[in-house]
Structure formats: C-alpha cells, structure tokens
Amino acid sequence: MFSKSSPFFDALRHRGRTFWAAALFIPCFAATASAPGDREEAIFLDDIPVVLSASRLSQPINEAPVAVTVIDHQMIRDSGAWDLSEIFRLVPGMYVAYHADPYFSADSTVAYHGMVTTTTSDRMQVLIDGRSVYAGLFGGVNWNDLPIVIADIERIEVVRGPDSASYGANSYLGVINIITRHAAESQGGSVSLTGGRSRSEGVFRYGGKSGDLSYRITASLRKDNGEDDYIHNPTSQNTFWTLNKFDNKTMQIFNLRTDYQINASDTLEFQFGFNGGPREVGEYKNVSAITRQAENHFEMLNWRRALDGDGELAIKAFHTSEKVDATLRDSDGISDGDIRFNRFDLEVQHTFSPFQDGRLVWGGSVRYDKTYAPYYLGVGDNQYLYGEFPFHLQRLFGNLEWRVRPDVIINTGAMLEHNSYTGNDVTPRIAANWHVTPEHTFRISHSRATRSPSVYEKVYEAYWRGPDFYPALPELRPERVQSTEIGYMGKVGKADIDFRIFYDDYHDLIDVRKAASAASGNLNAGRALMRGYELQLKAPMSDKTRIIYGLSGGGVKSDNINGVIYSDSLPKYNHSLMLSHTFSESWQGSLVAYQIAKTKFNATDYNPTQNRGYYIDGNRRLDGRLNRQFLLAGKHAEVTLVVQNMLNAHYFEYRHDNEFPGRLARLNFKLDF
Template sequence: MLVEILRQVYRPSRRSLFAACAITICLPFEATFAQDNASKEESIFLDDIPVILSASRLSQPINEAPVAVTIIDRQMIKDSGAWDLSEVFRLVPGMYVAYHADPYFSADSTVAYHGMVTTTTSDRMQVLIDGRSVYSSLFGGVNWSDLPIVLDDIERIEVIRGPDSASYGANSYSGVINIITRHPAESQGASVSLSEGPGRSEGVFRYAGKEGALSYRLSASARHDKGEADLVERPTSLFKFWTLNKYDNKTIQNFTLRTDYQVNADDTLEFQFGYNGGPRQVGEYGNVSAVRRQAENHFEMLHWRRVLDNGGELSVQAFHTVERVSATLQDSDGYSNGDATLRRFDLEVQHTFSPFKNTRLVWGGSVRYDQTTAPYYLGVGDNQYLFGDFPYHLRRAFANAEWRATPDLVLNIGGMAENNTYTGTDITPRIAANWHFQPGHTLRLSHSRATRSPSAYEKVYEGYWRGADFYPDLPILRPERVRSTEIGYMGKIGKIDVDMRLFNDDYSDLIDVRNQLSPASGNLNAGSAMMRGYEMQIKTPIGDNTRVIYGLSGGRVNSNNVNGVIYSDSLPQYSHSLMISHDFNARLRGSVVAYQVARTKFNATDYNPSQNRYYFIDANKRIDARLGYQFNLGNTRAELALIVQNLANAHYFEYRHDNELPGRLARLNLKLDF
C-alpha cells in the first residue's frame, strides 16, 4: 500500500492532480446523501473536531473558524523527522520552504505561504510564539535559527492559511504561524535528548516541576550544524561562483524558562524568558560574507489572565525582545561593520465576553515600539538614517465577533485599525460565514483585506530613491494590500477528514526596493498580482495502527511584473506532501514523509542560459523516514530513533541555482525521560 500511494503522489501529471481535486469535491456530496444514519455520523464527527485558538483570537472548532487552518501536532513534528523548525512547514498545503536560502543576513531557510516571495526573508507572513510576534523589523520575515525554542517544547502549531490582518494586523498579509509551547504541567520530570549524524549534533536537556501553585520548565540545548556541503555536487556552471554553496555553518545555544503561577481561582500569571546565541556563518563566495558572525537574542514576556463570568476572559501581555548580531562583513570593497540590533517593546490588552445570546466578542488593543540599529544595512544615501538607527511606533485596536445566527450558520465579523510611523492609518476588515449544510459537512465563504507594512530596510531605501539623482517626486511609500476571497469545505467522509479551499487573492501596491526603478513606473508600490489556486488536506487512519496525511496545492499568478520583479511564476503549479506513520507494535513506530514541488521561479537574477541557469528551477522530490523504538532502562523511559532525510540522495536546487539541498543525511536520536 505504501509503495502504491507514493507512486500516485509522484506522478507529476496535471490531469491526475486536478482529477484528485475533482474527486475530493464530489465525495462529500455523494457520501452525505448515501448516509442512512446522519445523526450517528454527526456524533462521531463532533467528537473529533479540534479546537483552534488563533484564527480570530476566539477559541473555536476548526470548522467554525473564518479562515483555513492547518494544525501540526506534536506527533506530526516527531514523525516528520525535521531537524530545523522551518522544515516542519513543508507539511502545510501551499507553503513553500527552501533550505538555507538567505545568503546575506542569516544562513537561514525561506518559509513562504503561496511562494509569493521575491526576497529570501519571506516578509509577507506573521509568525507568533505563544502570541508573541517574532517578525523581524530589519528586513521583515523570521530568522528561524535565531528563535529561542526547541522542537520538543512545542505543543502544536496553528497555521492560518490566508490573510489575517483582521486579527493580527499588518504583516499577517498572506498567513499567520502561531507556535504554541507546552504548559509546564504537561511535561513534568527531566528528559535528555542526544542526536548525532554527519555534520550535525545536538543535546537537549529539560526539567519541569511544580511547587504548590507554581509550575515551571527549564530547557537548554546546544546544536552544531555544518549546513550545506562546501561544494555544489552538480553545478549548473563551471564558473567558480556557481560551484560553491553558501557559508552556513552554525552553532545554536538555547535556554528557555517558562513559569505558570495560579494566583487564585480566577487569575493566572505566566512568565517566559528565552535566549538564543552562538557563532553563525553567512554570505557566499565572491559577494558579501561573514565567516564569523555571533548572534545573541533574548526575550522576556509576562502574561496575566483573569477568568470572568460566562466564559469571558481579560488578559494583559507585555514582552521585550532583543535581536543582536556582531559581524565583520567582507566584500570586494574591503571590510564593513555588520553589527545589527533590533529591540521591541510590546503591550497588549484583550477582553473576551458574550454581549448577547449566541454571540461572542473579543476586542482589545496594543502599542509597540521598535528600534533598529544596523549601520551597514540601513546606512545608505545621504539621509537622516545614515547611522542606521531607525524607530518605529505602532498602535492597534481590534475586534472580532462570532454570531451563531442559526444552529447551522455561524458568522464571523472583525477588523483591525492600526497606525504606524511609516505609513499612517489603515483598517483591515473581514467577514466570513460557516454553514453546516449537512451533519459532518461545512462550507465556508469569507472575504478579507490585509496589509504589509514596509520594513526598516525598505523605508530607508525610499529615501535613497527619492534622492536628487533618481526620483525626487517619488510617491510616499504605502503598505502592500491584498483583497482575498475564499470558498472552503471541511467534512468527514467515513474516517477521512477533508479540508479543501479555493482562493482568489488580489495583490496591489507591492513594494520593491532591490531592483532598478523604471521611468515608466517611478513608484516603489508599482507591483500588482492576481493569484488563484486550490489547497487540499486529507487525514485518515488505515486500520488501527496507520495514519495518513496528504496535502496538495497549486494555482497560477498573473502580474504586471514591473521593475524587473517576476511575480507571474512565483507560485508552483502544484506541490504535494504525504506522511504515512505506522505503529508496528507498542514499542516500534515508523514514518515516511514525501514531498514534491513543481518547477519554480523566484529570483530574476538567476536567469542566465549561457551558464545553464534557466528561467525555471527544476521540479524536485524528496523522501524522509523515521524509525523509533521505545524501551525501558530501569525506571527510565527511553526511545532510540533513526532519522534519514533525503532518503534517495537526491541533489537538486531550491530557490536559486547555487542552493543545492544536501544529499542523504542520517542521524541517531536517543531520548531519556526520567
């Protein structure tokens, strides 16, 4: 069965892909009318519906959320065999992940929903950890290796597949990732995890305990990663630049502390602290590079919650983060100061209550202050930011209401009003209707608007392009905008959970500062694009011991492609992911994960047929596997696991023609729970 499923997934026929979509659309209707006992089906379905926390800031069954959501639970993370956190998102329909794609600021991965990316920073998606934004102020996006978190502390990840500025404001432009860590009470005791493989090693220690009303968890880890091979195995050109991979060796040291104190029956106080540091390489041969680069990042967060009558809640969250790198950069002109410091202060108040029967409302507001200091990256042109010290103020007010108009019809209405230093005031609304048209089957129709604010780097370059030698009358930089409409279906057909989505996203005012402006546009917000596509995810057990999760996505982008920015081909025509996990017995569990992505084109500067670097990067596929055996060592629970990534030893490129995925990588992991 496993071989047959893999064979079907890896047929790159467009006919078979759209046939799979058509079959999935038709199945629920055929199954619904074939059921003789609908009430029994509804009972089974309702028992299995997961509750999500992130889509509208209200706790909701996933089939009543106003936007599509993928849940990645602890078991999925474990079965995936992922080494980096960023790799987990290959399991999300519509997500594009490229290994170590950033050659300049950090040796890190690209994670981009819908592949709508022209830079390596993936700056069109918001990322939260326990509600705390880790979206970077300098370039936007996330430096995944710099996050103070280890995989085993994650309880689950909720990925909002679609714009959600109504809930989380600007930069929740194409989607939101909310990483939710485990409560200390769920992981009592001590554990040690050791991993070893060619070019990779890691040790993780965790201890969680409880003293009266106080629960706490300490986690510490050290990781060494040599990254890509120094030489490209199958270069597209013999020109030396294209035969060498990027500098991406790194050492990551993490320490995190979380405490939860039950003050009384109604009040809870949570405190978190995290640190991430260590040497990191960055850059590439013949370009900007820092063979030695030191990262030191930390955060502190305090979160107070009070339970109110009738299921309401009042919460106040405050956090402070510092991202700091120290580096000496080298290029053809000599040496430069590559130091950068990013500071953030954030305070948010949120109130949830039920104002009327069948209605719930969450509303609140927040203020934020960012300060970005980066002499090399922001010290451009003759402007006030020559020394790279750049402030940013943000004020927000939000509200989301859920109204159960009838037992089968749920309406979600919400929006965000925000004002920031760079672009002024914006309002981003959303309206959605979820109709349970048959027991166990739901249709969702939604429309939303979202924005992305310029990064500090983009705002500085606005002043550069407005200089006397370029475009003194350049229009003021505006936020990027998107209008998104989707039709979604969620249902249970027998034991099969189906989640499908058709979407239409209209992008406007797209920002580009890295390419030469054309006299015709003379506008940093000249870009526009129309994206239409589909997504599907299926989860089903096969027997009592096997679990299958399959994802499919695809679509097309039409764009004016101004200023040399290519959006038209930025969405792969299809991508697959397939996870099959199986319990052989109570002690032995195995999993196989397969990925396939159609040919892609994200970087216009790659195009050079004379050096065998063509407009498209070839399609690729990869298979990972994990086999874990649990046993006891006295009173200690233990697991020994073999993880192999890129099982077939495929050598292919992601994102650029000098970004070759490492060949087969195997490692052993031993975990002990005391």
C-alpha cells in the first residue's frame, strides 16, 4: 500500500516526533518490563459494562482511554425517541436540533461540544456496526437517510472526545458507534403499528435460523410531516421568519442481516440495507424542491476468525450508495439537484497479545469515494467543477493496552493516514487509568485529532484559488485539535458516576463560505479554546426505579476571525434526566426532561432590526412514555403511549426559523408471533 520512499513515510519521520516517539516506544518498553508471572489479577467489578468502540479493543468502560456513554436498548425504549437523532439528547455535551437543515436534507443536527457553524455538524464520526456513514459531500450525517430501524439497535456507544487514533480523520470531536442486534437475538416475528399527530409508521420484523445460519429481515414504512407549517412565536413578522421549512418526508426501509457460524473459529456476517422515498427540502423564497426522491443502500461483509489467547483476525468490506433525484427551485430558476455518492471500503484488523499483560489491535484500510452533485458543487461560472469528484484514503492504525500492574492500565496508539485532499497525517493518543480501589478509577489522557475537508470545501477552495480571485491562496489543510482530559469513574452506593474535565485546543479551523476568509489569505485561520466538564450518573433508586442524569457545561474562546463565530458556542449548561419505573409485570413508564442554556451560533442569524441576535434562547422540554404488556391469543403484545413536549413549549433550536413542534402524541401497538 505504501513504499518507504512515499510521502506517507516522510510524515512519520518529520511530524509530531516527541509525542509519536512516546506512543511507539511505550509498547517496546512494556515488552521488556513485563515478565511472565509478575502480575496479579486485574482489578475490576463484575457489573462494569464492557465497551467496544473507544480503542477497537473490548474493555471495561473504566479502562477505556476516553470517556464513553453507553445507551442500551432499554434506554432507547425509555427515551420515547421518534427520530434516531433524538436519542443523543441523553449524552452529556451533545447538542441536538430538530430538523435544522433547511436546504440539503431537512435533517436534524447532532453536534458534540457546540462548534456548530453549519447544520451538517461535520466534526464527528458516526459508525453503524463499525461502518462509517459520515457523508462525503458536506460531511456529517443525514440521519433520516440511514437504512436502520431503531428497534434493531442493541446499544449505542458514544466516545466523548477526539478519537482519531482509533478511527482517523473526522473523529474530531467524538465518535458514535451504533451497534445492531445479532440475528440470533431477533428470532420469531413481530409487527408494530404507530399513529399520532403528523406521524405514522409500520414495522415488520422476522428472524429465523437454519442450522448455523441466523437471519433477520426488517421492513418499515414511515411518514413524518415534520415541523408545524407556521412558527408560533416568530422573532419577526417578515413572512420569511413566520414559516417553517419544507420537511415532510416518507421513508421506506428494508434491512437484512445474516450471521453464519462457519466452524468453531470462523463467523461470517452479511448486512444489506435500503432507505428511500420522497423528501421535501427548502424554505420560503429560497432553495426548495419541486420533486426530490432519495435512495440509499449498503452492503457489508464481515469475516472474523477467533485466534488462540483471545486474539482475532477480521476482514470487513462494505459499499455504500446514495442517490437523490431532485428538481430544485431557487432565485436563478429551475436547477438539477441530483446527487450521486459511492463509497468502497476494505479493512483488515488483527487483535492479539504481544506479551503478558498486553493486548494490541492493529490493521489497515483503503477507501474510495466518488461524489457527483452539480448544483452544490458547481460554484459560480466554473463549469469545469461539474462532474464526479474522487477521494482516496489509506490508513494504518494500532492501539496497545498494557496493564503495568493490577491497578494501572496504559493505552497508547495512533492512526497513520494518507488522503488525496490533504496528504499525510499522524494522530496519536496516550492515556493512563488508575484503579485507586475497585470502585474508583481516575483517567488522564492526551490526544490529537484531525478533520479532513469535505468535497464541498475542497471544491470551494478551487473556486477561491481561481485566476479571478486569489490564485496564491494556500491549499486547505486538515483541521486539528489537541485534547487533554482528566476523568473519574466511581461507584458511590448503588450510583455509577462518570465525571470529566477537558481542555481542547482547536486550530486550522476551515471556513470556505465567507469571502472574507479567502481575502484574508488563509482558509484555515480559525482557532478556538474550549474548557468544560461533563457528569453522567446512573442509579437504581429501587429494584423497580432507575434514574439517569447528564450534565455538561463550559466555554469557548475564539478570535472569531472573519466573522465565523465560535466564542460561547458551548452552552453554559445542558441537563438531561430520565426516570423510569416498573409499576408491575404489565405496566412500565418513563419521564425524560431536557434543559439547555441559551446558545450562540453562526453570525448568519444576526439581524438586530428583526429582534434576533447571535443567541438562541434556552429551553426546557418534558417527554413521557407509558407501556402496557399483555398476552393476545397467547402471544406477547404491548401498547405504548408516547407524548413528546408534554408542556407544549414552542422554542427554537439552532436558528430562529427552526421551531420545535408543539405537543406530539403517538400510540404504538406491537405484537410478537
């Protein structure tokens, strides 16, 4: 994949010498310092959850090198979430805005630690079963276009902090890994019907088994009329600011998963998913779709071989295809809004123990993306920019876990990348976890991470560097961050506590949308310093009652160069509280409350004459869920009532033309057979 004379290896020799040397030589030192038989058993509690996503190694959560929030299947049910994106309101430090994108996909914004200058939230990696769904055109994730049904999700692991050492560029602020249920865990059939204000859905699922082959098929049809047509509390009587976006949508989803146990050592997993249907997009007197039809599908093959000593060899290959057929209306008339995107990815990963008390995961991957979007990528009169835009990526990675002694664990690793946009990069990390007692653990870590330019940003760079503008403009560089955190995980009584403080230094932040950025001579001029804290608490108040609480806050300081606003983009506080209770074997209920302080976003929303400033006011919201389970003709059945925004609050999220709907109630009936 690489030759020793390639620029990739030149980067190894010349970038980040001190930090990278430490990350490389700690494993060598560990191999000589740890002799067989001189270690005691590891110290951890039986009820500590195991996470898979932080370092690519299966680890107790209090031995992971970075903070992780685990959202299990029951939490997903208790949340009453309708959209997948809503679930992340439960994650400390996460900002979620309902259907915030007015132009491209009328989709939600999910962003970690503020830093939201566009609705696409392009600074966080999102995986489904380890498959990247990070979009190529603008970055970020189109949540409503994912070929997945919430009921098929086993759990979600959210890495709260940069994780480029494990997942490369674009794991800049954090990583979301959505893990679906094994086919063997979804046997039998079920049908689910949901109806409510502006929403309806039908889901059919069937799982079976033939010998050593397990399979599951899921099909659903969902209709969502999105936001209310009119804004209830407009900040201006200008017609533009009294109307919500065009965001009605229909989603047809089909998903297939098979898991085949070839022999005692080898397993083969295959997945196929499809999501399609008509989608509205746009807003009053701006870009809007006359017709817009979206179709997305993927195929993934994952082979694993169990090796001696708990080792594993895995090969994963997947293909993703995104297709949009659209006719758009804007100020210039009628335009072709078609989009085509294809991704091909192959990854090999090997896990083994190189020495006693050490585990190492290492591997590599290659990726090829191809994007076609003439409306979004045809900038100005530069017709040569129309066409298909390729992107090539190669990676090598490694992460070592070394148990120095029973109560001290060192995690160190790095990702080496080469891509066709910005060349070579090395993103290392080192972390130490100390079990002061089995119930109390401290963690300190330092890491570096990057974000590569999106296709849109790369095309705009070419536009600004054209002969009519600034041909001497330097080439785009990846965005960079240096992150340091101190964390604590402990058990006080029956309560599990996760607390961390962090300091992140973001620099080389990209802005290609403002002419002032190009005129300044540097599209990578942005910088921001972020300090903050996060608290997560899970506690059983009794055998039948559970409480889950999240709190985060902090501040961002920036020079806000060229009018790109980063200062104070992290809310002063953000609360979430889930209370779930089992009344009896048949009845179960939950209440979920959210509160967020006022938040500052990009200056494009600033207009004092219309009584709108940089800030979006703080808001509160209360959701409720009541579930009744019973037998119907000898089969398990349940009825669930969900009411979101029970207090009927009308508030804005992200922009002053993005008002959350009022009270939304829906009723669900589910029957297993």
